[in-house]
Amino acid sequence: SQQGEEDPQALSIQEGENATMNCSYKTSINNLQWYRQNSGRGLVHLILIRSNEREKHSGRLRVTLDTSKKSSSLLITASRAADTASYFCATDSKAAGNKLTFGGGTRVLVKP
Amino acid sequence: DTGVSQDPRHKITKRGQNVTFRCDPISEHNRLYWYRQTLGQGPEFLTYFQNEAQLEKSRLLSDRFSAERPKGSFSTLEIQRTEQGDSAMYLCASSSLEGGIHQPQHFGDGTRLSIL
Numbered sequence: 001s002q003q004g005e006e007d008p009q010a011l012s013i014q015e016g017e018n019a020t021m022n023c024s025y026k027t028s029i030n031n032l033q034w035y036r037q038n039s040g041r042g043l044v045h046l047i048l049i050r051s052n053e054r055e056k057h058s059g060r061l062r063v064t065l066d067t068s069k070k071s072s073s074l075l076i077t078a079s080r081a082a083d084t085a086s087y088f089c090a091t092d093s094k095a096a097g098n099k100l101t102f103g104g105g106t107r108v109l110v111k112p
Numbered sequence: 113d114t115g116v117s118q119d120p121r122h123k124i125t126k127r128g129q130n131v132t133f134r135c136d137p138i139s140e141h142n143r144l145y146w147y148r149q150t151l152g153q154g155p156e157f158l159t160y161f162q163n164e165a166q167l168e169k170s171r172l173l174s175d176r177f178s179a180e181r182p183k184g185s186f187s188t189l190e191i192q193r194t195e196q197g198d199s200a201m202y203l204c205a206s207s208s209l210e211g212g213i214h215q216p217q218h219f220g221d222g223t224r225l226s227i228l
Contacts, residue, residue, distance in 0.1 A: 031214075033216060035219075040221075040224075041221050041222075042116070042118075042203060042219035042220050042221040042222050043155070043203070043205075043219040044219070045216040045217070045218065045219075048216050088154050088155075090154075092214070097160060097167060097168050098143075098207075098214045099145060099157045099160055099168065100145070100147075100155070100157065100205075100217060101157065102154030102155050102156070103154050104152075104153055104154050105152075105153075105154050
């Protein structure tokens with residue numbers, strides 16, 4: 001079953017704009033990760049944030065985590081057409097053997 | 113590091129046939145995971161191995177599904193008597209343990225199964 005939900009389900013923006021997507025989850029976690037998936041391909045790991053961290057940056061990506069609200073956000077700044085993809089959050093916990101539980105994803109379209 | 117590779121990339125078969133998929137993980141990774149993804153959804157966990165031991169199976173993995181990792185390297189996922197509901201992308205991922213901390217999972221490009 002899906003751990004949580006991503007919001008919005010779809011997002012359409014112009015190149016250069018920022019894209020923000022949110023993820024909510026239901027149970028206690030060890031880590032939360034964001035992955036990108038281009039159509040017909042596998043998932044590419046973007047960033048991992050641990051449960052004791054609140055914010056993390058990687059290049060044009062910024063991830064926040066609020067464990068009290070069981071939510072996370074992914075911000076992509078200065079978006080490019082190549083950022084067009086589906087973005088998934090995934091949580092894991094030691095109790096669950098570190099398997100990943102994914103949300104339903106946000107489909108992002110960046111228009112040139 | 114050649115990444116996780118999966119074979120075949122696409123499989124089309126008739127209902128009732130058996131199919132087998134292969135996953136070659138990143139060589140030094142001791143954990144190997146199988147996920148299933150249907151159109152428009154996030155991947156769902158099926159099973160995982162630590163070395164050659166299968167440690168967990170999801171309830172999604174009916175008796176028709178079996179996975180092996182005989183030497184702790186590559187893994188196979190077999191589906192017997194396929195049904196139309198088995199149509200999906202089957203994804204394999206691998207990860208390592210470094211300093212007692214599980215590292216992010218690396219995914220292959222998946223095998224897309226279509227049941228006619």
